[in-house]
Amino acid sequence: MNIRNRVRELRTVKAAELTPNPRNWRTHPKAQQDALKGILAEVGYADALLARELADGTLMLVDGHLRAETTPEQEVPVLVLDIDEAEADKLLLSLDPLAALAETNAQALDTLLHEVDTGSEGLQQMYADMAETAKLYDVEEATPPELADGDRAPFRQMTFTVHDEQHELIEEAIAIAKKSGGGDSSVNENSNGNAIAFICKAYING
DSSP: OOOOOOEEEEEEEEGGGSBOOTTOOOOOOHHHHHHHHHHHHHTOOOSOEEEEEOTTSOEEEEEOHHHHHHOTTSEEEEEEEOOOHHHHHHHHHHHHHHHHTOOOOHHHHHHHHHHOOOOOHHHHHHHHHHHHHTTTTOOOOOOOOOOOHHHHTTOOOOOOOOOHHHHHHHHHHHHHHHHTTTTOOSSOOOHHHHHHHHHHHHHHTO
């Protein structure tokens, strides 16, 4: 198969000078905007926007609309493509869905989530959502077995009734606590119990 290289050149262009593609079908919710701001603040630009040059010399975006909108005064890297309008439409329709087809290696994701540190609330939320989607830290909803009196100390079983909305909040908090190491303890093997204790300690200590 003969695969063509359609990258004509790499330019550095002020983001505000890039023309948005009127056929862009993607919208960007606040959570995505916050996560992007977080990675740009902590790492910076590490990927190029894609654009094609129009007859009047202006550059129309194919990929990178949110980055351009987020940093309009920034000089950004742009790969100028040697493509026509029909090919631009095909890329516009295909790039994000192609990336979304990738599946998750849960073990590799879990390792990254435990090793990557961020001070960005947007990134923290995105990572928690990723863990929830991959079901890395699911809280089991099984009825706990009764412990015999001789096996109970020094452990305690605690049960609570919560609303569905509260349940989602608790699961999310437990996932974030586990990512921060709160699921591990030298005195208890139950990671969920450890995570809840971790949250309570953080709340009490302010």
